Amino acid sequence: MPESVVISIGDIPIQLDPDIISGDFQFEKKMEDFISDLTPKIYLNVFCGSFPENIHQEIIFETNISWRFGRLGHKWVISYPEVSAHQLGIFNRDFSNGNIYVSNENGDENHFIFPLSYPMGELLMINLLGLDRGIMLHASGVIYKGEGYLFPGQGGAGKSTIARLWNQLPGVEAINDDKVILRKMGDTYFIYGTPWHGEGGLALPQSAPLKQIFLIEKSEHNYISALSQTQSIIRIMNGAFLPLWDQQKMDFTLGFLSDLTKDISVQELGFVPDKSIIDFILNLPIN
Numbered sequence: 001m002p003e004s005v006v007i008s009i010g011d012i013p014i015q016l017d018p019d020i021i022s023g024d025f026q027f028e029k030k031m032e033d034f035i036s037d038l039t040p041k042i043y044l045n046v047f048c049g050s051f052p053e054n055i056h057q058e059i060i061f062e063t064n065i066s067w068r069f070g071r072l073g074h075k076w077v078i079s080y081p082e083v084s085a086h087q088l089g090i091f092n093r094d095f096s097n098g099n100i101y102v103s104n105e106n107g108d109e110n111h112f113i114f115p116l117s118y119p120m121g122e123l124l125m126i127n128l129l130g131l132d133r134g135i136m137l138h139a140s141g142v143i144y145k146g147e148g149y150l151f152p153g154q155g156g157a158g159k160s161t162i163a164r165l166w167n168q169l170p171g172v173e174a175i176n177d178d179k180v181i182l183r184k185m186g187d188t189y190f191i192y193g194t195p196w197h198g199e200g201g202l203a204l205p206q207s208a209p210l211k212q213i214f215l216i217e218k219s220e221h222n223y224i225s226a227l228s229q230t231q232s233i234i235r236i237m238n239g240a241f242l243p244l245w246d247q248q249k250m251d252f253t254l255g256f257l258s259d260l261t262k263d264i265s266v267q268e269l270g271f272v273p274d275k276s277i278i279d280f281i282l283n284l285p286i287n
Contacts (some may be wrong), residue, residue: 007038007116010136010192011196011207012128012179015040016115019047028114030195030203042128043097048112051088051101054081061245067119069245077091078123087113087120095127122179122196126241134183135256138239140198141180141191142166146192148208148283150180151269152239153216160200161273162216167202169278172227177202179241182210184256189264212265215282219270222280232266233257 004017013036032285057070070077075098078089100120102113122136128133139152140163142176149166153159163177164272177192178198183190189210197203215227215235227235236257243249271277 013038013040014042016250046115047101130243136241139176139180141175143208150213156217174202175204215271223270225268232261
């Protein structure tokens, strides 16, 4: 039986308490880097190989990729009923504790799906962040000289490409090439790496104060373009993980984005996918 473990993502320590007699769950490759000795704020029991019967939940949000949200009395339910990767989560109202049920990994009776793997971990994090903590974006993020640069973009915009180009520069930490958490602590915004990376496989648990946001797209030449606050909010929202099932969390998210785009410089960045873009960014007047 595996021991309890604390995973810290976005400076939110989550304790996982497995409840199995034999076997173990499979750590995803990058998830082990997020093991922490911080005092947990979230407590989750993990049940491996067994699922509760007759869950009569009220479905309130459903996607075309199988996961769904429901209510069971005063509890939230997240379910992902794929045969090969069955997951079920039942949580209290603020997601501070709950139970996650996971199936076997690829039919191996001694190995189980990691409880914070897709989609359960990301959906849990979206809900935790929506409770006045922050947001998660489709973005790459890098830390250079102690400062964070955030590059939101849609699929194919070049998030992994620009993260790999930065990663070739000495002293740079590419904290993720697909999913980055953004929080405000006091008067300062911070970016945080997550374990859920993109095709570049870049994922680190580091964080740093946010310096600037560049909304990226590949181009035949390097350029920046000013955006209005409204344009910035809309563009960032297009790549945000929005808690659409919860009005209170949506209200917080919209307010967070409004404040963010007032406080932090946001620009459109077109870039040639080679190392010239790094020099271009570092020589901008804001730097």
